Amino acid sequence: MIYQGVLKKMPTENLETVQYYLELGSDFLNMNQLLEKNLELNFVHYQCLSCGLDKEIYRQGFCKSCFFDIPSAGDWIMRPELSTAHLGIADRDLDYEKSVQLQPHIVYLANSSNVKVGVTRKSQIPTRWIDQGAHEALEIVEVPNRYLAGVTEVALKEFVADKTNWRTMLKNEIEDVDLLAWRQKLKAHIPQEALPYFIDNQKETELHFPVNKYPKKPKSLNLVKSQSFQGKLVGIKGQYLIFEDETVFNIRANEGLFVSLSIVSG
Template structure:
């Protein structure tokens, strides 16, 4: 069966294992059901996730114009410490920024390739951890706005990583960590403004991904360079499709591309 549509990050359902869905305008695919089946992917165009025009995708699914103009791509998205809505200061659109920034945010530890610190809106737990391919995660603080979460992350990255090594994550070359122990180690380094929001009593969340075969050598599929590809799906982890020939395809990194899927 042939499906076509604009790629956006896979939607997920927290279960054993994680359930994945590719959602298009008029249809959706339950990706778990495609395991051990051959999938063909063909690039047929582009569609900016903001303006909807057929323009080359610059970053995060946006064309260059929207990436530099639209509030959904403001610098504070990737660097939450730059948030200013709590000061009533506008970056690109104060109404939008207040709506997103002035809500509960979580600073967390996740183990996907190594222990890392990260920030997400409370409503995105555990989705954010799933998207990163973390097999265990733990909340550290819950703060009322994005700025406090951002300065906490900045302070903690002096003592723990803030990036995931995607190759290590996909190879599953990782070890279990005691995140509760890490949380206690890092407590002293939380900024004074965020100390009252430290979460004293909680437990790790464990995540199981639908992967039947992990790759040992990775080949990343770039649709711009290779607009057509076909392979047997053997796993899904984070926002990656893993194929039997050790090709991996990052759905999130290809948002805004219009594809045709033959499954």
């Protein structure tokens, strides 16, 4: 069976073990069921997630012209402290920006490769943590808009990391840490405008990923360059497919690629 379609971030479900799904065209695949199967991936062409044209992907699944034009790729996406919808000031499309920015946001701690601080919409918990490959996470602050979450993150990243080392995350070289203690330690550095929204009654969330074998030296697959890849799927963590030969493929980083996927054997 051959499946074809444009890559998009895998939807997930937080059960006893995280469940991953891949949408390709009209097909909806449970990727957990493909563990220990030999898969073949082929690059077919580009397909921008916005305009749908066969144009080289620039960032976030969009071609260059769309990336610098559409409201869902504004700078405030990656830098929430730049959000201005709460002031009634538009970046690219005020109605869209209000719909995203003016809703509850969470500032959190996650342990994926190390303890890091991050921001996400409340509706994206625990999806955001799963996408980052965090095996434990904890809310710090719940604020009413993206701007407050952003300025809180900026303040806290002076004292804790804000990036994940993807290689360390995939190798599973992670130490359990006391996120509750970290939350209390960071409380003193939360900006005054966000301090009333501090959360002190939430417990850590633990996540368990479907990985049979972690890579010791993960090597990233560039499917556009190689055009084709075949290997046995042995794990999924974050948005990465992990193969037996230690090749890893980041679905999220390859959004906008139209691919074919086939199960070779097993």
